[in-house]
Amino acid sequence: MWRKTSPVTDSGPNKRLRDRLVALTRDLVLMPSYAGNTVAIRQCYEFVRNHLEEFPGVEIQDHVSADVPSLVALPSGITKPDVLMIAHLDVVHHADTEVYRSSIEEGRIVGPGAGDMKGALAILMVLFRRFHRAYPGISVGLAVTTDEESGGQHGVRYLVEDVGLRCGCAIIPDGGSLHEITVEEKGILHLKLTATGTPSHAARPWLGQNPIPQLTAALERLELSFRGLVVDEPDHWYPTCTVTAIGTENDAFNRLAAEAHATLDLRFPPPHTTESMMARVRDVVGEQIHVAAAITAEPTHLLPDPRFVEITNQLIDQPTELVRESGGSDARFLTPHGIPVLMSRPEVGNLHAPNEWIEIDSLVTYYRICESYLAKRLNVAPPAEP
Ligand SMILES: [Zn+2]
Structure with missing residues (x-):
């Protein structure tokens, strides 16, 4: 031996x-x-x-x-x-x-x-x-x-x-x-959030609805919500929700975007599940924002x-x-x-x-x-x- x-x-x-x-x-x-x-x-x-x-x-x-x-x-x-x-x-x-x-x-x-x-x-x-x-x-x-x-x-x-x-x-x-x-190992959720607006000329924004502030406000609420789940453990054994990209299809200075989107990477230990994490995100961002999952994996x-x-x-x-x-x-x-x-x-x-x-x-x-x-x-x- x-x-x-x-x-x-x-x-x-x-x-x-x-x-x-x-x-x-x-x-x-x-x-x-x-x-x-x-x-x-x-x-x-x-x-x-x-x-x-x-x-x-x-x-x-x-x-x-x-x-x-x-x-x-x-x-x-x-x-x-x-x-x-x-x-x-x-x-x-x-x-x-x-x-x-x-x-x-x-x-x-x-x-x-x-x-x-x-x-x-x-x-x-x-x-x-x-x-x-x-x-x-x-x-x-x-x-x-x-x-x-x-x-x-x-x-x-x-x-x-x-x-x-x-x-x-x-x-x-x-x-x-x-x-x-x-x-x-923690579970994984890769999510795409999409906010839909009503395009209009940016000189008359009151005629449309801008999806960007709607999206950023939702992301801020998410940040707060997940901050509440942090516990003091050396191996960070708590759920995290990280914004990894944010953007719109819009390429004009003077027009409201039709949509704005962000991607999120969530990691979570038990007893959290893909279902409970998904429910939390949906609840926090509200019905106006569409949530789609690209990858889901349980802890x-x-x-x-x-x-x-x-x-x-x-x-x-x-x-x-x-x-x-x-x-x-x-x-x-x-x-x-x-x-x-x-x-x-x-x-x-x-x-x-x-x-x-x-x-x-x-x-x-x-x-x-x-x-x-x-x-x-x-x-x-x-x-x-x-
Ligand atoms: Zn490897």
Whole structure:
């Protein structure tokens, strides 16, 4: 078994594993796989696919929803693996495409997507290969999607809801940190508010009705209403309502707008629900303003396996913490089906910035945590090191 080491020793199997994970992560970072860059998404997808397909007893399914590809690798004959590892290969867009490369600085791989989540994807790819090479047909699957950064509707949601993909538990290294395991995530509502007015010449505004003051007054009432829900908790475990855009179709100086709209991002913990939050917003803004939802997700409990927590405790120097996250993840598509989700990850930082990073030692440590967990759960020895 692996002894607690910090940093992970730099010799023998760990050295080879580290070199492998660093090389794979850097290859993945080179591909600018942001939404809309279908060529790079496809290139990255094929790269991942080529690393998974050589094993007898592994079947690869290629799914597409609204032109968004997703890959599912399963042991043949098994539709519901005991463990499904899930990653996304898409990254956020940067206007300067020159930034899609990586460097090694102070023990970190620095580059777009290194932390979210190409380093973690590299880990899952190596885990998948090593377990399937050692134990052909083992009940471990890997799903790789390409639209997480734009909401996951055609990725994990599609696989779970439309394809019917299920598993005993899911590993999604897209939240938390090495010593922080996510147990709860806030719910999400993305809303569009629209106020409708009566256009008129702005020199005679009394002939029309201006939708802009109507909208801004409603937004102010919302601000006040949600301020009342703030509680003094270090992890901000209360509902928030944030105006993220505001505008009108009007492009004239001298005419009242026909409409004005705003978009809102709401995040909320239990006992609040999408229904109760929606009701609050409708109540506060009033009947004159139209409210439409683009994304709705209930708060989620991830129900992590205590064995995973125990193994994490054994392999890292810090005490493990179970944390609540304000942000949402693909876990929200699995938990409604009673599927437990294990969510922690290597040490990462500057997420979504060009100088995003992942710490190399923690790549190896996180690999060892997952390896121990898979071995324990599936009742096999950790695969022999190549
Ligand atoms: Zn992510």
